[in-house]
Amino acid sequence: MGGNHAKTQKDKEERKESATTIAWRKTCRDLTRFSRCGITCAARLVHTGARILGPILLCVGVGLIGFVTHTGFFFLVPMLEKEGLLVQISLSTTGMFLLFNILYNYARSAFMDPGLPPEYEKGMAELRSHGEELGEAQMKQCKKCNHLKPPRCHHCSICNRCVLKMDHHCPWINNCVGWRNYRFFCLFMLYLCIGCCFIIFVCLVFFKDIVIFRRRRGSSISRLVRTRILMAFMVCCSILVALLILGGFHIYLVLSNQTTIEFQTNFIRRAEARRNGEYFRNPYDLGRTRNFQQVFGPYLPRSLRWLLSWAAQPPSGDGIRFPSLSRLSV
DSSP states (O other), X not given: OHHHHHHHHHHXXXXXXXXXXXXXXXXXXXXXXXXHHHHHHHHHHHHHHHHHHHHHHHHHHXXXXXXXXXXXXXXXXXXXXXXXXXXXXXXXXXXXXXXXXXXXHHHHHHHSOOOOOOBHHHHHHHHHHTTOOOOTTTSEEOTTTOBEEOTTOEEETTTTEEETTOOEEETTTTEEEOTTTHHXXXXXXXXXXXXXXXXXXXXXXXOHHHHTTOOOTTOOOOHHHHHHHHHHHHHHHHHHHHHHHHHHHHHHHHHHTOOHHHHHHHHHHHHHHHHTTOOOOOTTOOOHHHHHHHHHOSOOGGGOGGGOXXXXXXXXXXXXXXXXXXXXXX
């Protein structure tokens, strides 16, 4: 009787433990499910916010450029009459050149297709017709949009499409930065940086009394004009600081032939290789000059022809295959 009682008690404890384990597993599954739902909802909210914020920031960017341009041509230049006609013409010509390149590269960055890969079946058929030998690891099919997904191609959840050599989605241009418009994006930042430096230089050289919040006796400059010039000066200083940080990062990416996405993954791979006592190098890094030509076309950096994007040749390639260290298309 005692043995049977002990066995019955043991069976009850096992059943109780089994029920507790099942309940715990169910709770873990429910928490995991709720977490996934929460992450999915948060991601959708962020993507929706980005779609709404993109056009707003695009208008804000155009508005800031227009405000600084209007202040420069309608307030700063006319006030330089005492400096001579040659100074006015020189500053106006320089300002027009910078403004044209800023707006041109901004428009191409915002409204140009960054690079859409072909549909999977069509793309594979074209590659086979050219005698390409490709494996599964090289050419894949995007599970979200069913397009060809070659190396360096990523699916943008905000634009809901694949982008060749995707760098990132920029809300300030309301577009992805990819294979076709990356050089315009870089030149837009460069010319915008030069334009900000130009306005700051003009203000500091010719309008020191305005910039440092002093007003000379007998000055004919009205308070409204002083306020506009100060606002334009502060806007240019703020944009310049941001561009120096972002632009410096993209200079490094161009010279090392990386995208922003690849920089993040390569950073992890480099750390793993360092722990294993190995050396990691970006397989697309062909040297600074060739890396530069991969973005700005067949020009040497010292030629300066690449600065005129409206007259320069685009980089060679199709955005699907890229040269690597092994001289193979990867």
